Amino acid sequence: MSTTDTPETHPEPDGPRVDRRRFLAGVGLAGAGLAVGGAAGAGIGYAAASGGTDTDAEVEPFYGEHQAGIITRQQNSLVFAAFDLKDSATVPSVQTMLARWAAAASLLTQGKPVGPVESRPMTPPADTGEAFDLGAHRLTVTVGFGPTFFDDRLGLQDKRPAALQPLGQLATDTTIDPTISGGDVCVQACSEDPQVAFHAIRNLARIGRNVVTLRWLQEGFGRASATSTSQVTPRNLFGFKDGTANIKAEEPAVAGEWVWVGDETDQDWMKGGSYLVTRKIRMHIEAWDSDDITDQERIFGRVKESGAPLSGGDEFATLDFTAKTDGQPAIHPFSHVRLAHPDNNGGAQILRRGYNYTDGIDTRTGTLAAGLFFMAYQKNAHEQFVRIQNNLAQDAMNEYVSPISSSLWAIGPGLSKIGDWYGKTMLGNTP
Numbered sequence: 001m002s003t004t005d006t007p008e009t010h011p012e013p014d015g016p017r018v019d020r021r022r023f024l025a026g027v028g029l030a031g032a033g034l035a036v037g038g039a040a041g042a043g044i045g046y047a048a049a050s051g052g053t054d055t056d057a058e059v060e061p062f063y064g065e066h067q068a069g070i071i072t073r074q075q076n077s078l079v080f081a082a083f084d085l086k087d088s089a090t091v092p093s094v095q096t097m098l099a100r101w102a103a104a105a106s107l108l109t110q111g112k113p114v115g116p117v118e119s120r121p122m123t124p125p126a127d128t129g130e131a132f133d134l135g136a137h138r139l140t141v142t143v144g145f146g147p148t149f150f151d152d153r154l155g156l157q158d159k160r161p162a163a164l165q166p167l168g169q170l171a172t173d174t175t176i177d178p179t180i181s182g183g184d185v186c187v188q189a190c191s192e193d194p195q196v197a198f199h200a201i202r203n204l205a206r207i208g209r210n211v212v213t214l215r216w217l218q219e220g221f222g223r224a225s226a227t228s229t230s231q232v233t234p235r236n237l238f239g240f241k242d243g244t245a246n247i248k249a250e251e252p253a254v255a256g257e258w259v260w261v262g263d264e265t266d267q268d269w270m271k272g273g274s275y276l277v278t279r280k281i282r283m284h285i286e287a288w289d290s291d292d293i294t295d296q297e298r299i300f301g302r303v304k305e306s307g308a309p310l311s312g313g314d315e316f317a318t319l320d321f322t323a324k325t326d327g328q329p330a331i332h333p334f335s336h337v338r339l340a341h342p343d344n345n346g347g348a349q350i351l352r353r354g355y356n357y358t359d360g361i362d363t364r365t366g367t368l369a370a371g372l373f374f375m376a377y378q379k380n381a382h383e384q385f386v387r388i389q390n391n392l393a394q395d396a397m398n399e400y401v402s403p404i405s406s407s408l409w410a411i412g413p414g415l416s417k418i419g420d421w422y423g424k425t426m427l428g429n430t431p
Ligand SMILES: C=CC1=C(C)c2cc3[nH]c(cc4nc(cc5[nH]c(cc1n2)c(C)c5CCC(=O)O)C(CCC(=O)O)=C4C)c(C)c3C=C
Pocket: 236, 238, 240, 241, 242, 243, 244, 245, 246, 279, 281, 283, 300, 302, 319, 336, 337, 340, 341, 342, 350, 371, 372, 374, 385, 388, 389, 392, 401
């Protein structure tokens, strides 16, 4: 702790009973002059209140049955952070951090700072300031736990859901980098403004710095899926529409069957939550760009410009796996959509929410280090993602992609009201 830190801006972690006054003080709200009621999700963006534009001020609800950022209409920017617990972390210190994160997220998602930007002259500001007058831009903050959170360090082994068994090495996983995989805790920040998403992660990392350290971080510069029928289907870096056949927010029954954890769980604290698979998949863009369009379309099973299935119709037409072109299957048996389709995976579906990313260039080869940060939410990743991924071992697209990071996260249910916090039903009664 630097000599200019104060207990108010960076308090040491304290005991398990996190009352509202204490955790608000912990995110720098004490003395900020902000109405506490404002943190309850009034739905008014900070920018609107302070003279910003209407579009900047769009706010996603923070409290609810499910965490925002899952079925929420997918925003255009992502910053995803994985954290490791410090050796000194204890259950009380983790409880306090999660409560402070919840209080901070409820403010950030309304476009408010987590505390004063102009504070005492010799004190670092409680909020870092780079999103001060930007507005909420539909920011969502989604928090989860990796399998290692439940190892013997915190003594929480009996709280680990059976479905949070690590993914292990799958058939295609020959190039996974463990330093950018896994982690104890994750935070997904999505927004229409990349700086708003970055600001959220930066300030949560700052609030949690006595308890967790950043393990890896991934930015996504453009959405590569659609989670609402109101959205245009975007394109991935291979130039194909991605998200056409995704689960959409307007299909609550489908989401209920495939996305939200229900009574089947062995851990009540996960009810209303979901399991997130993150996979960073490098796309070999230069090789792809020298492939002919007929082959590109055969690989996906769809037309590049329109996104329509090769079996005919428009973008949203049903895939017809019996259709023939010149006596051959119109949708190739090893095409991506055929192998990933529910009909070939025992009906399994996933909610895709990935982002295009770039890390600049690979200096060894001078090629673009870019691809898809694949994210998929589901009720059970072993029965859904893994099943589909195993089928994709035959995918013709594999020649052009390499998975380099792989992680599984338990994303708890939504926060009910002010005073609730991430993992409270799991950790709240833990001494
Ligand atoms: C294991 C799950 C999946 C991985 C990993 C994956 C990687 C991946 N996908 C694309 C591009 C497209 N995917 C499309 C459809 C699609 N993909 C998956 C699953 C995984 N994709 C599913 C379940 C589906 C839907 C299949 C269906 O029901 O029809 C499409 C087609 C358009 C669409 O429906 O979204 C594209 C294009 C890339 C580039 C990629 C890895 C880099």
